[in-house]
Amino acid sequence: MTSQELRVSKIERGTVIDHIPGGQALNVLAILGIDGREGDVVSIGMNVPSDRLGRKDVVKVEDRELSQSEVDVLSLIAPEASINIIKNFDVVEKHRVERPERVSGVLQCSNHNCITTEGEPVDSEFEVLDDGIRCVYCDTIIRDDITAHILA
Ligand SMILES: [Zn+2]
Incomplete structure (x- = not known):
């Protein structure tokens, strides 16, 4: 072989x-x-x-x-x-793969006061920007190291 x-x-x-x-x-x-x-x-x-x-x-x-x-x-x-x-x-x-307009679940918002990170039963959802992603709940933008925000 x-x-x-x-x-x-x-x-x-x-x-x-x-x-x-x-x-x-x-x-x-x-x-x-x-x-x-x-x-x-x-x-x-x-x-x-x-x-x-x-x-x-x-x-x-x-x-x-x-x-x-x-x-x-x-x-x-x-x-x-x-x-x-x-x-x-x-x-x-x-x-x-296609770049989606939004991604839900899988990633966690970096804002600890965001409704999606406070133990509420709310799935995270991000709008995909040209240079990052924006949380649709609190407008926090994540640009770098997106994989560091993967939900465990
Ligand atoms: Zn958020």
């Missing part, structure tokens, strides 16, 4: 997230809530040579599809990413 085959070793069922900017794979895992403690079977390729991106990361998660809110947040850190749904070792669905 060549190293190329190793990199693209197939999974029977699940999701392959391709064209992640090099170095962002661990943040993608954080978005998916994968911390290694539970049973998710995950393969990661880091800094794989890529024609389009120079170098890219690839994440494969077995027996799992992504929710729309996970894909929405993913698009913020990996705008070029493609999502491949795998069944029976075949790609049955493939699409690029």
Whole structure:
């Protein structure tokens, strides 16, 4: 088996997230809530040579599809990413992520007085700006290090 085959070793069922900017794979895992403690079977390729991106990361998660809110947040850190749904070792669905107008859930507002962070049963919701995201409840803007705001 060549190293190329190793990199693209197939999974029977699940999701392959391709064209992640090099170095962002661990943040993608954080978005998916994968911390290694539970049973998710995950393969990661880091800094794989890529024609389009120079170098890219690839994440494969077995027996799992992504929710729309996970894909929405993913698009913020990996705008070029493609999502491949795998069944029976075949790609049955493939699409690029799209930058959404809003993202809900998954991310936490950085304002500790925000209604979404005070233990109220209110899901966070952010408007997506060109250079960040804005909480629709308290107008707090998060520009840097969006992945630091992923809900645990
Ligand atoms: Zn807020």
